[in-house]
Amino acid sequence: MNKPATIKDIASYCGLSVATVSRVMNDKGPIKADTAERVRQAVDALGYAPSMAARALKTASSSVIGVILPSLTNPVFAETASGIQQRAREQGLTPIILSSDYDLSLERSAVATLLGYQVEGVLLTVNDAASSDALARLDKEGVPYCLMHNVPRQQVCGYIGVDNYRAAAEVAVYLADLGHRCIGMVSGDFQRTDRARDRHAGFLAGLRYRNLELAQLVQVDPVNAVGLTGEIHRVYEQAGSAPTAWFCSNDLLALATIAKLQLLGIRVPEDVSIVGFDGIQAGTLRQPNLASIRTPNAEIGAAAVDQLLTNKRGIPGQTGRTLGHQLLMDGTVAPPPDHLS
Incomplete structure (x- = not known):
């Protein structure tokens, strides 16, 4: 060679x-x-x-930005990466994209790798913005960054996302108003994704607003939903306690839940309603289509590039913002069986 x-x-x-x-x-x-x-x-x-790396080392500057995403197989983050790439090209930037697989050690090493390339800034989605070693390292090194999908309560360099809490609360109210009284939630592990934790908190608040409590909570691995089959079987083996509706913290979990229910002979939405979160295209390709909260994933990526450049240039203004979401409540959502005539 x-x-x-x-x-x-x-x-x-x-x-x-x-x-x-x-x-x-x-x-x-x-x-x-x-x-x-x-x-x-x-x-x-x-x-x-x-060599871009060599040029960056010689000049202590580069046109390269770093990107760290939890998964490259989840369509949400693939759409976000697409938005980043499009806007980066428009701004003359080259993104280096790495995946953490929701692993804290990989999250830390990814930051170290990008710092070695002397990137101009970093766009990232972390497991937990409130206790992230990756963010602490970037703050220490003085490298500008912008979070994507994380909407932290504490001050950070920058963030772009949606209001996970509010969106989930709206789903709870919608399901309650349809007549559902026994409602469950399937979620990614709260320790590995603060987005799932915020959605859970918002969903509980929405249920309380309608004087309801969460009937079942199932937490599974956010990457491949390990344990979902056993948990679904456990719930439906308990006579009289099975939810008539499930809210899932993302669309992939919602699609997996539908598949497990169908194996048990449970029809969606005739017997049980399912709502996801993200509005990925795969949910619209099935029949009936997946009810979900559509989030502007590509726009989040593009807006994060803009926010990063704003931070880097020291332009005064807000350090973060939330974009709008849309409730798509059809397809896999219906009133509970006993409300049907």
Whole structure:
């Protein structure tokens, strides 16, 4: 395998000094037009590509931003990454995207890796913004960042997300007003995702507003829903205690819950209603479509880039904001069986 061309190779090809080639590459100092053209022709002929990492180390500056997401398989974060890439291109930035898999040690190491590249800033979604070592490290190093999807209560460098608490409360009220009185929740582990914790708190508040209590709470692994099958079986083996509606803290958990219920011969929404959170496209491709809260995931990514640049430039203003959400209450939602005529 051939080694990539270097500046020395370019200089040798052109019969110029390395210093002259470097001045052409970096557009520094007076350069004759024919000299610049010789260098450009050599670059094309040798297939030279500059090293962004090396340039960042030499100049203590780069056009690279870091991105840390909990998962690259969850469509929510894939949509967020798409929004980041689009806006980054418009701003002349190159994102380096890493995944933490909801693992705190990977979250910390991802920050260390990005700091090694001397990125201009970091966009990230952390497990828990209130106790994140990753955020503490960025604060210590003075590197600007913007959280995505986390909406923290404490002061941070920046954040963009939706009001998880309010959205979940609206779902609870909607289900109660449909006539549901026995309502459960399937959630990602609260210790691994503060978004699930906020949605749980909001859902409880909405139920209390309608003088109801949560009938069942099932917590599972947020990545692959380990344990969901056993928990669903346990709930429906208890006569008279099974919910007529479930709120799931994300759409992937909602789709998995529907699949488990169907294996038990339980129909959705005829026997039980299901509501997710995120509004991913996969939920609209099934029949009936998944009821959910649609969040503007691509817009969150794009807005986070803008917020990061605002923070980096030291422009006064708000450090974070929430974007709007939309309730899509059809498809897998219906009144409870005993309310049907």
